[in-house]
Amino acid sequence: MTVPQSRPPDVADGAPDTAAGAPPEGYAPRFLHQRLFGVARIAAFTLDRDGRILYWNAAAADLFGVPPDDAVGHDPAALLRLPGEHRAAFQPGAFGHVWCGACTVPRADHGELVETAWWVYPLEDAPGIGALALAADLRHLREEGPGLSMGGVLVAGPDGAARRDSGARLLRVEPALAASADADAARALARLLPPADPATPVIARRVLDLGCPAVTLSLTIRLPIVPYRGGPPDDPRVRPRAAGAARPGEPPRPDTVREHLAFLGEAGDQIGGSLDHLQAARTLAAAIVPRFADFAAVELLDVVADAAGPAADIDDTVRVRRVGVVHNDEPGRWDDAVPEGEVLRLPPGTSCLQAMRSGRTVHVPRVDDACAARLAAPFTDRDLRPLYTGRALVIVPLIARGRALGNIKLLRKPDRPGFDDVDLALLGELARRAALCIDNGRLYRREVQVAQELQRSMLPDDPPDVAGARVRYRYRPAGQAAQVGGDWFDAIPLPGCRLGIVVGDVMGHGLTSAAIMGQLRTAVRTLAGEDTRPGRLLRQLDGLARRLGEDYLATCLYAIYDPVARTCTLANAGHVPPVLVAPDGGSRVLDLPEGVPIGVGGAPFEAVQIPVEDGSRLVLCTDGLLERRDRDLDEGLRELRGHLAAAPPDLDAACDAVLAGLGSDNPVDDVALVAVGFDGLPPADVAAWDLEPEPSMVRWARAQVAERLTRWGLDALTPTIQLLASELATNALLHGAGSVRLRLVRGRALVCEVYDDGADLPHLRTAAATDESGRGLQLVSHLAARWGTHRTAHGKVVWFEHDL
Structure with missing residues (x-):
């Protein structure tokens, strides 16, 4: 299918125009309002005579991530961090003719790269206005336009001659040099400008006089959708495959656009269904074989696979890890040759390195013996030439947020047709979606690792060895990694052979709760080191939390055991009450004044002193151990007492029995359990x-x-x-x-x-x-x-x- 052209057909694709003469007779810049303005949102802003921004429309704010208040009065070249060759275009009077170009700029809010097409019009007769700039997201033009082609960018210079921007790798864009009084185009352009500005009609007329921008198509390619021809779009079709293309034993192949889209949707759901970035990579390989390839291997940068940090720059020392291999050969055929988990160092000049550096798909229609030898050369300990020879090879880079994460290597056997343009387009789209899922999973895992490391670093390692008491800890993080919370516990040796025991639970989950937990635990250890009595310690902790911020809310229970006096003094700040187990196995929930949580303020914290017998045990926990959807706190306490009564005398075994009995293998909330055995000191x-x-x-x-x-x-x-x-x-x-x-x-x-x-x-x-x-x-x-x-x-x- 040949796409209609919007410029004279004698200009060959890939060769620069030598002149920008008048268009052929009957030419109308219909793309301005029927295609360009109708398909993509157009960012528009005006410049004053000094090159400063006067007006900045909503589409510009969405495209570049800069709100109007932050844009007005600034130099657009500096504001948008334009490359050097594009800065001169935004100086009024630099060109005597409309300037067209394209470049890649980072968004101001999160740094994502945006491929942008530009049209800049110098305005000499608009009052107070020096130039008008229009911009569009080229990705939207590609995805929503009539199958726009890749190519260079044609730029009209001051002399009217067209030149090619050799540094661009974007769409072919050129000015339509014909004057036009098209009323629809004028209205479409006026809608981009401030409606109350009296200069709007003047600007629109001037732009139409200079020439409307047009996106041109000049390649003969197969497109998954037909070009727009002025009426309702026809049903999408692809070119029928040649008769006899399918061979016996060839896997089923989609033959309609709907099947392609259905496949993309289904594969995207499977890949994005896991928060594990390694599992998403394996699912990507499994989704492609055998439908689009006979062999698929996903290789991620080693730093990405480990989720140890941001994706690194692609240099000659980069290392990748093969995280997924799927093929339809006999089982075990390639297990030794391309094992999963292998870490590779890519030598300079390899196709995989080239794909990640350039961001472009590498396609070899048939791998001959020489090419197979080059591909297998880095592997000196095995012969991979049989894997490549005679097959069609595609290496698609995995790019997300402007960074290369790795690549996917695909092979087709010689008895199958090679990869065509539709296959490459579909695989490229699938790789983009998969790369985003992999990067999201990597970021999620990294956040979870940071939260868990932060929490583990703030919890005690081993219980202290003190005279007259034995202490055992148990901690279970939430079953969902995103629920990393603020449960903490500690046992603090005090002067006079006494022991301080604390259990707390910060309200909320995530990194913030873990950080708050660390601060409160440090404060408790500091106050306990001063031998502060339980009630006074909670009062001081409450005052500290209120000074730190409104989010510092937590429940807390603090107790001091004196092995000489054989007493236990406790104070509670809204926490789950502890359970005291007598030497004979009887247990009771200690009746303590509940108090209000730490950070609420306005209520005293009363301490209660109780005598304890040698051989008794005190069990403290957080509500994650007791509460479930089908079990409230009171019922959980009753079950806890029952398990403690039947638990063995050994504290470690008792803690394990309690956790097993209360079903804490996959808790929905953090679980902290502290058991203290009271032995006392001999008189x-x-x-x-x-x-x-x-x-x-x-x-x-x-x-x-x-x-x-x-x-x-x-x-x-x-x-x-x-x-x-x-x-x-x-x-x-x-x-x-x-x-x-x-x-x-x-x-x-x-x-x-x-x-x-x-x-x-x-x-x-x-x-x-x-x-x-x-x-x-x-x-x-x-x-x-x-x-x-x-x-x-x-x-x-x-x-x-x-x-x-």
């Missing part, structure tokens, strides 16, 4: 003395410490512990108030605590050579493994730990 490992606040108490305390260390078999530590304990006792005598109490606790480390009723907390300072005080805490800091101070209900405690 023989604790020694305490009340000291009279007088100078002799220091000597008496030293004697008591030495006697207890001897009983515990720690005589080697006696000199050091005596020295440090006497320093703390002296500090309490000089700077404290009220009664003084000394306590030694033997756990994972030896802990020494000195209590007094004073309110002032001591701090480490540098003592000068003439100072009489200030060296005691320096000595403690130097000899002890850890030391610190915190307030109590009636005073303060200064403590240190010494490793055993």
Whole structure:
């Protein structure tokens, strides 16, 4: 089928015009209003005498991603980042004739490249206006126009002669140099300009005098749709295949445009049905074989396959990974020659590298022996010539968002017809759709990986090893990767062999919730390190969340277990209540004041202290473990108590039994579970003395410490512990108030605590050579493994730990 021409037929395709003379008699620039303006949205803007934008229509905002307020008053060449050879066209008076051209520009909002056709008209008699520019998206012209052909771009210069823009790889565009008073064209052009501007009729008349732009077609090609001829479009048809083209055993081949479109739709649904970019690539290969090819291999850039970062530039060191291979030969025929998962380094000059660099399909109608040898040359450890020889080869690049992701390599056996133009067009469209699905899957996987890595980095690794308690964690992310949330948990060793336990749940999901979770967990650890009581800790956490922002909402439960006093103090901020399991297996949900979530404010957080027996267990969790569509929170708590009653005494086994029983293999929300076994410290490992606040108490305390260390078999530590304990006792005598109490606790480390009723907390300072005080805490800091101070209900405690 030969497409009608809109310029003299003696101009050969691919050769530059030497003149832009008058069109043949009877020529009318009908494409202006019947094709160009009717098919694609036309961006229009006017320039003042200084080359600044005066008017910017809505189509220009949509095409270039620049709103009118950001465009008016700017230089279009700089605003649109035009290539150097196109900048002069937007200087008023640069050409004495209409200028036509084409180039690729990035959108301002997200950087996607847009292939754009331009027509620039210098306007000498329009008041205050120096030029009018029209632009169209060439992709829309190709997809919606009458099968527009690929070719160079013809540009009319100042002398009226046409020249070819050799750098363009777009549509053939030329000015129709005939004057026309076509009223339809004038109305179509006027609609692009501001209706209230009195210069609009002048601009339209001037443009028509200069010549209307026309898109020309001059190739003899088969098109999947017929050209427009002025009436209702006929039913789409393709050229009938030659008789006898189909051979016995050839797979069925679509023979109508509807079948092509149905195939594209079906294949697109299959490829886009998975958020896994590797699965989408494999589905692409499976959709093509055997319908359009006998062999298909999808190769992705190694960085794309790993979803490790953005697609890299295509250079001589690029590496690709073969992620999908499908063929209709005997099973296993090519498994060793082209295995899936193989990473390849493409040597310079290979067809695959050429396709990705240029963005163009590489088509070899028949691979001869020499070509097969070149294709197989990079594989020195195997002979791939039998795979290529005699077959038709097509390499289609996978391009998405202006970046090459890889390519798909297709082969047809010698007994099948080669790839024709319709096949290449369909495969190119399928590759574009598949590349977008693959890139979307890669971006989705990368986002999920970032969220999961962020969340994992903010959760504790191994439970702490503390005296008097055992801690076990379990965490299950949501079954849907997009539901990565803000559940957190922690166990924090505190002074005096105590243990802080926290479980929280940030409202919402995604990266924001994970980031908020990390901030709140850090804040809890910081406040707990100051030995802040549970109610006060939640109040301070609530104040912090409200200062950080409105989105900082979370539930939280904080508890402190004292293995010496055998008590557990808890405070709740709208979280799921914990379950306490007695040594005999009986369980109960602790009745705590619920409180409001963190970040709401306006309500106190009350702490409750309960006695706990040795051998009992405390289980804390988030609502993702308990709530389901068919199960509310109360029912989930009842089931949790039942599973805990039947669980084995080992904490690890008990946690696994609870997760298995409550069906958390594929949760719809994050699941966090913390189990704490209360063992307590034996009374023989604790020694305490009340000291009279007088100078002799220091000597008496030293004697008591030495006697207890001897009983515990720690005589080697006696000199050091005596020295440090006497320093703390002296500090309490000089700077404290009220009664003084000394306590030694033997756990994972030896802990020494000195209590007094004073309110002032001591701090480490540098003592000068003439100072009489200030060296005691320096000595403690130097000899002890850890030391610190915190307030109590009636005073303060200064403590240190010494490793055993």
